[in-house]
Amino acid sequence: MSSDVETLVNREYKHGWVTEIEADVVPPGLDEDVVRLISAKKGEPDWLTEWRLKGYRAWQKMTEPHHWPNITYHPVDYQAISYYAAPKTTVPLGSLDELDPKLRETYEKLGIPLAEQQRLAGVAVDAIFDSVSVGTSYKAQLAEQGIIFCSFGEAVREHPELVRKYLGTVVPYTDNFFASLNSAVFTDGSFVFVPRGVRCPMDLSTYFRINQAGTGQFERTLIVAEEGASVSYLEGCTAPRRDENQLHAAVVELVALEGATIKYSTVQNWYAGDEEGRGGVYNFVTKRGKCAGPHSKISWTQVETGSAITWKYPSVILQGDHSVGEFYSVAVVNGRQQADTGTKMIHMGRNTRSTVVSKGISAGRGQNSYRGLVKVLGGAERARNYTQCDSMLIGNRCGAHTFPYIDVRNRTAAVEHEASTSKIGEDQIFYLKQRGLNTENAISMVVNGFCKEVFRELPMEFAVEAQKLLGISLEGSVG
């Protein structure tokens, strides 16, 4: 079997696969040989190849979850996707003038510097954006404290024992259709390891990570905080990226040992498709954290404004006694966007606590669903959950839906669920306009007020950007 792989690799190599960027793509389709090829191409150890294959075999037996999420989309042809491509999958543009004017307008409104605009748009530039040098100096500073922050591929090469120890311990390769697919074909992603007792001195951002370009559609991220360690990780960017990959199936695993804290913040603004819903990213992501040790804490904060379809439930397994799980979410749908998002809080340990604050905003013809599970297992004495789930409607063609699942198997548990739905009022907008704000700023102010409890969980600069982003996402949604 392994000679088949070699044949395949060599054959491709003969065609100049390493030297010619255009050829550095595996032909569309997925089978075990392709999985082996990806692994071989990345020079992975055998155990990881085997792990991928197990993921592939599990995936083959699964069916796509078409029925339970409150979303509809055209079926994805998994045999039409090319599962290994050169890091940059978008064709470089000659200049920003070739970019969709709408996208440029958005960049300008967000106040993104020109060089950064070019990077985001995939314009071929001579002077490379200086994140590389910034990233290098940060990296040295982190290394002094024993913190590892690198691409997943680099981690497999440099720290295989750590990857092997934790990979799949939170999201196993058998977890679900998209996670299993990711396990089989993941290309790259981030790896973070914070050793015992170390507090990471800065927010770690994908923005500053070397090798971050084109992490691709099947990202895999693994973050481990050892005993007493803490880290804050920022993912994404407020600027919409030009992206030709329609399907994104990422997996994020977080492991917090005793007394550790992991804070994971996301701003997601992938291409949402045009007004009729054509194009746009399918964002089918599995994110889960495990509070493995007592007194550990995992906190998810997400601002989701992009993608045609969002399907994600950042979750926390509260295994350690006295561990804490948090989920703060703002999800915005406009145009024809659909989001089915929420969280799962699984209480296993004693005195575990979780907080869920979800703010869903629906505009245009968008459909927004909150889906959340609070599960308290038999041994979770005195577990506590508080869930607040608020929806705001803008206009009368959108929808807000709430699907809370509560499963409590311990009599000492206390679970609270509060929900509200409101409509942004003509009177609120008029009041703000009378005080001098234009419609766009008025909507943005009302909506930002609505989302305040979530925004204050975001790191400062991220919060400022997220507020601007919200205003832009909702542009033109009222009268």
Next chain:
Amino acid sequence: MAMLVITDLHVSVDDNPILKGISLTVNPGEVHAIMGPNGSGKSTLAQVIAGHPAYEVTAGSIRFEGEDLLEMEPEERAHAGVFLAFQYPVEIPGITNAYFLRAGYNEIRKARGEPELDPMDFLDLLEEKLALVNWGPEIMQRAVNHGFSGGEKKRNEILQMAVLEPRLAVLDETDSGLDIDALRTVADGVNALRRPDRAMVVVTHYQRLLTYVVPDRVHVLADGRIVRSGGKELALELEEKGYEWLTGVAEAVA
């Protein structure tokens, strides 16, 4: 030049005529009171001056300092110096009073080509304005009108007027729902803001506010028309005789 000139104004809501030919001229420095029974169209007039989208102007014109007000968006009217103190101030949860007021203040300055004020300078400005309505700075950290009592909401409107320094202030039933102490506070604030280059239109059902805020002219509205105009003594006459005297409809004037 007259500041506000309303000529033969007709206004409908959902095809129901509410105002049926209002004409009114207000000069700088003047305070005009618009009185009348419930349903006479007083609040409609206030909302139309500010540009509420629910009201349709079917005929007539409103000119403000020579400009056609009806052609302007509500925020453009605000930039030009038109202010409405709302009868029912709106709540904006999650946004502090300070942030909200500074946003409005800076938008207006920006529209006039003036530099924006940073948060620290704005706080200095606020301190002086807060004194006008007898408030401490704590109120600025509360969400806009959220959880405010009726009296606090009305005081907040006067505070906003003080900060935004309009050319024309329209006060829509600012006295309704206030106890006597709150009424005094609001009236003192309004009086402190009277200036030779600023005009006010005070819409009220009752005479009692006019004891404190003495108007130059009083107009009585009934069924969408001004049925009587006069000096400040007209308000007292109404207090005595009730609106029935002018409208032929029984109505208490407490």
